[in-house]
Amino acid sequence: MEFNHSPLQEIHESFFDDAGVKVFVKRLDLMHPYISGNKWFKLKYNIKEAKTQNKDTILTFGGAYSNHILATAAVGKEYGLRTIGIIRGEQHLPLNPMLAFAKKCGMGLHYTDRKHYRKKEDSHFIQRLKNRYGNFYLIPEGGANYLGVKGSMEIIKEIEIPFDYIACDCGTGTTIAGISLSLNNGQEAIGIPVLKGAEFLHPKAIDLINDYKTFEGTINEKSSYNENFKLFYDYHFGGYAKSNATLEIFIQEFQTKHKIPIEPVFSGKLFYAIYDLIKQEYFKRGSTIVILHSGGLGINQQQSTS
Numbered sequence: 001m002e003f004n005h006s007p008l009q010e011i012h013e014s015f016f017d018d019a020g021v022k023v024f025v026k027r028l029d030l031m032h033p034y035i036s037g038n039k040w041f042k043l044k045y046n047i048k049e050a051k052t053q054n055k056d057t058i059l060t061f062g063g064a065y066s067n068h069i070l071a072t073a074a075v076g077k078e079y080g081l082r083t084i085g086i087i088r089g090e091q092h093l094p095l096n097p098m099l100a101f102a103k104k105c106g107m108g109l110h111y112t113d114r115k116h117y118r119k120k121e122d123s124h125f126i127q128r129l130k131n132r133y134g135n136f137y138l139i140p141e142g143g144a145n146y147l148g149v150k151g152s153m154e155i156i157k158e159i160e161i162p163f164d165y166i167a168c169d170c171g172t173g174t175t176i177a178g179i180s181l182s183l184n185n186g187q188e189a190i191g192i193p194v195l196k197g198a199e200f201l202h203p204k205a206i207d208l209i210n211d212y213k214t215f216e217g218t219i220n221e222k223s224s225y226n227e228n229f230k231l232f233y234d235y236h237f238g239g240y241a242k243s244n245a246t247l248e249i250f251i252q253e254f255q256t257k258h259k260i261p262i263e264p265v266f267s268g269k270l271f272y273a274i275y276d277l278i279k280q281e282y283f284k285r286g287s288t289i290v291i292l293h294s295g296g297l298g299i300n301q302q303q304s305t306s
């Protein structure tokens with residue numbers, strides 16, 4: 001898969017100087033025109049594992065606007081793997097641009113009502129899917145497994161400056177689990193959940209970290225892992241994909257000033273939160289903060305039909 005280099009870009013605001021911090025944006029959003037930057041990291045070792053297991057089909061889960069579904073469809077096409085997307089909710093026609101694109105990549109779309117979707121990790125449900133679609137390789141919703149964590153550990157390798165904090169938006173917590181495992185002593189990860197009531201993300205990220213260590217065989221070693229990430233739950237703006245005038249105005253002003261595209265579902269909330277935390281002087285004076293821009297700008301009609 002071909003990806004562009006993702007530059008590190010410094011941004012300036014006078015209140016950064018007042019708080020004594022430097023802020024850089026890691027532009028994973030520039031890696032690809034429509035695959036969210038972090039999605040490739042979460043998929044790469046899963047694809048490799050599917051190939052190792054000689055599976056010709058990947059099955060995964062997501063909502064109708066899921067960047068993970070889109071990325072899996074595109075990556076599956078690229079690697080010659082059949083893909084099946086189990087989509088939460090009913091089919092709506094015409095398909096939205098993201099699902100239309102996934103279908104064009106060859107993904108089979110299978111709709112499941114919310115009640116069944118909730119049971120997606122249940123072995124009976126998975127067996128029924130296997131009866132129907134054959135012996136697929138399963139990637140959990142959002143790429144949330146230890147191989148997703150393993151890929152996410154590589155994100156910070158490409159950051160060529162020393163930094164004290166790295167911030168990202170969180171859906172399943174996989175990206176921050178990988179980042180957490182890859183930090184040096186003294187560095188801290190800041191996660192901004194985009195869902196309401198996302199307190200479950202903390203134990204989930206810890207579970208993912210432990211799954212990774214179990215599979216890599218490092219769980220019994222006296223591991224040096226210190227909990228080095230912190231989640232801030234109050235920047236969801238009402239819930240997933242919810243927004244309000246405050247967030248919209250912030251996004252407009254930010255884009256005008258910095259010429260970096262952001263959107264209300266993920267990155268808008270992330271940048272808003274970090275600005276707010278800087279103003280509250282959460283960050284130590286003299287520190288450097290890297291904000292991970294994972295993209296998530298979706299896909300427009302033109303890309304989906306071209």
Ligand SMILES: *Cc1c(COP(=O)(O)O)cnc(C)c1O
Pocket residue numbers: 036038039067068142169170171172173174175176266267294295296297
């Ligand atoms: C998928 C996605 C996330 C969520 O990442 P997790 O690893 O599930 O926490 C965050 N930001 C963007 C832009 C995404 O597309």
